[in-house]
Amino acid sequence: MNKIFNYGLIGYSGRLGSEVKNLFNEKGHQLVFTSDLDGEKETGKAQVVIDCSLPEAFENNVKIVKRLNAPLIIAVTGLSENQINTLKKLAGKVPVVQSFNFSIGIQILLKLTETASKLLDGWDVEITETHHRMKKDKPSGTAKMIKEIFSDKNVNVSSRRVGGVPGDHSVIFGGMGETLEITHHAISRRTFAEGILKSAEFVINKQNGFYSFKDVVLNN
Amino acid sequence: MNKIFNYGLIGYSGRLGSEVKNLFNEKGHQLVFTSDLDGEKETGKAQVVIDCSLPEAFENNVKIVKRLNAPLIIAVTGLSENQINTLKKLAGKVPVVQSFNFSIGIQILLKLTETASKLLDGWDVEITETHHRMKKDKPSGTAKMIKEIFSDKNVNVSSRRVGGVPGDHSVIFGGMGETLEITHHAISRRTFAEGILKSAEFVINKQNGFYSFKDVVLNN
Amino acid sequence: MNKIFNYGLIGYSGRLGSEVKNLFNEKGHQLVFTSDLDGEKETGKAQVVIDCSLPEAFENNVKIVKRLNAPLIIAVTGLSENQINTLKKLAGKVPVVQSFNFSIGIQILLKLTETASKLLDGWDVEITETHHRMKKDKPSGTAKMIKEIFSDKNVNVSSRRVGGVPGDHSVIFGGMGETLEITHHAISRRTFAEGILKSAEFVINKQNGFYSFKDVVLNN
C-alpha cells in the first residue's frame, strides 16, 4: 500500500488540486503529468490520473485519460447524468473511481447510521448540519444522503450557518432513557485529498470497472 | 446560608412539589404547612412558602400567603398578567420571588450570552434546543428568551425533538476562524427544586419586594 | 412483540426494581410474583422472572427460578465467576439472559465502534466518559468495555466527574482532516428498565440457553 507511484493531475492549480499535490508530494509520489488552463506537461508514464477540474473540461479530460490509458479518479462536482454515463463506458477501458465527496469519515458515518437505523427501530431521529455562512443551499448534500437512509420516515434536518465552519454533520437517535449520536467534523479540505490518495492506492491494481468512494472505503 | 428553616408547600403532590419536598427534606428543612386538593395542614410557623400549584388555585393561595404572612416563592407557570400584578401588590406585604424557570444554569447561560453578544459583535449566531418528543411547542420558551437577547438581528433557532430528553439549549457564536458555544443541559426536574431552595435561602431575610429568579442567582 | 405477559420480580423495591415495575406496569404486563427482603408473594403463573437483587441473594433466587420454571433475566451486578457458571448450568433448564449493563444504546455504541475501528485503521482514538461526582471508580466499566475493542493499541480514557450526570460515553476517531465521534448519553435509569423489557420480550419464546444482552439487541 505504501509503494511510490507516478500520477497525473488534471486541474492541479485549483483548491482541491493543490491539496492533492501537497499530500501526494508529502508521501513521495511523483507528479509526471499535469493538465490545466495553461496546457499539458508530461515527464513520465502516469500509473493513475486524478481529475480535480470542472465539468466544462470533462470531454477533453476523457480524451486525455484514454490516451494515457491509466486508472482515473474523478472528484469533479456537478457532473451531468450524461457525463456519468460517459464515465461508466470509460470504465470498460480503465478502472474509474467517481464520487462527489471523498471524505472517509462521511462514508463511515453513513455506514454506522445505516446499522444504527436498523437496530434502533422506533427511536426518534434528528439530523443537524453546520456550515460556514457562505453556504447557501440548505440542507447540505451530505445531510440529504443521511436522510435517505431513513426511507420510511420523514427525518427533520436542522441547518446552521455560522462563520467559517468547514462542515459538521450529526445524527442523533433518541429513546426515552438514552440518546446515541454520531458526529462528523471536517477540519479542512485536506480530508478530501486523503480520500483521493486512498482511492489511488485502491485503484492502481484493480480491474476495469466503475467504483464509488464507498467501494474504496468499505471493501479496502 | 445553611440554617435550617420551616417552610410551607402549596401543591406538594405534583411533580415539582414532590421534588421540592424531597430536596428540602434532604437538607433538613421542616415542612410545617401544606395545602393541596385534599385541604390544609399546619403544624408550625412557616418562614417561607413555596407555591408549585396551578393558576386555577391562585386566588386562594394569595389569601393563604397573606394569612401566613411569610415570604413567597411562586413557581406556577401560565400566570396571567393580572395575576402577576396581584403578586406585585402582594410584594408590598411580603417578599415575593416569581419565575417561570428556576434553573440556575439557564440564568447563567442568559447572562453569559448577553456578555458574549456584546463582545462578539459581527459574529454569526445560532440557537439550538433539544427536547423530548412530547413537547409540542417550537421553539421552547427558553430558546425565545435567548433569542430576545439579540434584539437587533433575527437569530435562527433549530428545534430537535427526540426521545425523553429533559431539555438542552445551546448558543453558538461563529467567526471566520473560530466558534464559541454555550450549552445548558437539564439532567432532571431536581434542578428546578434546587433553584427554589436557593430562592428560599435568598428571600428569608429580604425586605418586601418583587424579585425575579435572576435577582436570586446574580445578586446573591 | 406487544403481547401482554405475566412476570415475576425479585428485588422489586430497589432502584432498578422500581423502574422495572413502573415500566412493565405502564405497558400492561401483570406482576404475579414478587420476592424481596419481606418474603414472597405469588398470585399467578409467571412467564418470565426478572432478578434486580444483590449477589448475596443469588443462591436462593436460583432455587426460586427452578421452582417457577420460567425464563430468567438477571441484572444483578457484581456476580462472581462461580455464580455465572451456576447460571450457565441453569440455562440448560430455562432460557437465561445475563448482563451487567442493559442499555440498548451502549450495545449499539459498542457495535458501531467495532465497525469503525476496522474501517478507520490508523486513525487516533480517544475515549471520554462523564459521570456524577459520587462515582469513584475511574474509568467506568463501560469505558473499559469500549477500550477492549482496540486490543492492538493502548487507547487513552479521559474520566470526568461532575454534578449529577447519569453517564455519558464517547469515542472519537481522528484523522488529519476530519474526526468522527460516537456518543452515548444516559438520561435516566429508565433506560435499563427498557433493556430488561426488551430482554423479556426476547426470551419468552426462546429455547433454553445462556444469552447476553448483546444477543437481545443485535439478533432480535
Add this chain to the structure above:
Amino acid sequence: MNKIFNYGLIGYSGRLGSEVKNLFNEKGHQLVFTSDLDGEKETGKAQVVIDCSLPEAFENNVKIVKRLNAPLIIAVTGLSENQINTLKKLAGKVPVVQSFNFSIGIQILLKLTETASKLLDGWDVEITETHHRMKKDKPSGTAKMIKEIFSDKNVNVSSRRVGGVPGDHSVIFGGMGETLEITHHAISRRTFAEGILKSAEFVINKQNGFYSFKDVVLNN
C-alpha cells in the same frame, strides 16, 4: 474602524506572518515595510508594526520599532521575562500590544468562565482540551490559563490528542440537576490573524502604554 492603514510586518514569511499578510491584504491595508531573514524593505511610512517572528530576532526588532516610531503588536511566543520587561520600557515610547494568544474567542471564554465560576460556586468543574497528535505538551497553555481562574480548587484537565484537530477547549460546570458548558473551537490559524487585525485597529490611535490582547477584546 474600517479605515485603511499602512503597516509593517516582521517575520512575514512564517505561518502566522503569511496569514496576517493575506487577511490585511484582503481588507485593503497596505504593506509598506517588511523585515525577514532576507533583509528589510520599506516603501512608505508604517502606522503600525506587527511582529510574527521568533525570540531570537527580538533585539533587532526593538531597534526597528524605535526607528519606525510606530505602535507595535507582538505575537512572538516564548519571550523571556527580560524581553517582556524591554517591551514594557518600549511602551513608554510607542503603544505596545503583547499576547501569546490572539484568539478573540479564547479571551471571551476566559471572561465567561470567570463570571460563571463566581455564580456557580459549589458546582463541580472539569476542563477538556483536544489537539492534534503532534502537540506534545499536556495540558495546553490555554487550558492552564483556564485552570488558573479556579485558584481555590484543583480542577482536573483532560487532554485528548487526535489527528489534525487545531485546538478545542471546553469548561463544564456540573450541578446535581444540570450542566453548563462553554466550548471554544479553533477552525484555523486565520483566527489569530483576525485577533492581530483587531489589535491593529485598537492600537493605531492609542496613547503610549503596554496593552494585553484582553484589553483589546474587552475594552474595545
